[in-house]
Amino acid sequence: MFVIDRIEDSYAVLEQDGTLQNIPLTALPEGVREGDMLEQQGDSYVLRPEAAAMRRELLAQRRRKLLGGAP
Numbered sequence: 001m002f003v004i005d006r007i008e009d010s011y012a013v014l015e016q017d018g019t020l021q022n023i024p025l026t027a028l029p030e031g032v033r034e035g036d037m038l039e040q041q042g043d044s045y046v047l048r049p050e051a052a053a054m055r056r057e058l059l060a061q062r063r064r065k066l067l068g069g070a071p
Helices: 049-066
Strands: 002-008 011-016 018-025 037-041 044-047
Touching: 037 049
Parallel strands: none
Antiparallel strands: 002 011, 002 037, 011 018, 037 044
16 A cells, blocks of 8 residues: 655656655546555556545554654
8 A cells, every 4th residue: 555645747756665766646546645545456546535544543543652742
């Protein structure tokens, strides 16, 4: 599973297990954005919104914990 770390010009920087790679936006599903999760299937990538939602919630929980907010 890949996460879109950032988008620069016509490329998305994908991160997987600490490794970054640049992928042309034309090779990704239309409308991708930073923080989206993708799964590679052959030569294409598929958005996994449920994985992205779980990741965002986990990060929000960690942020609240660090800032002393409610769990």
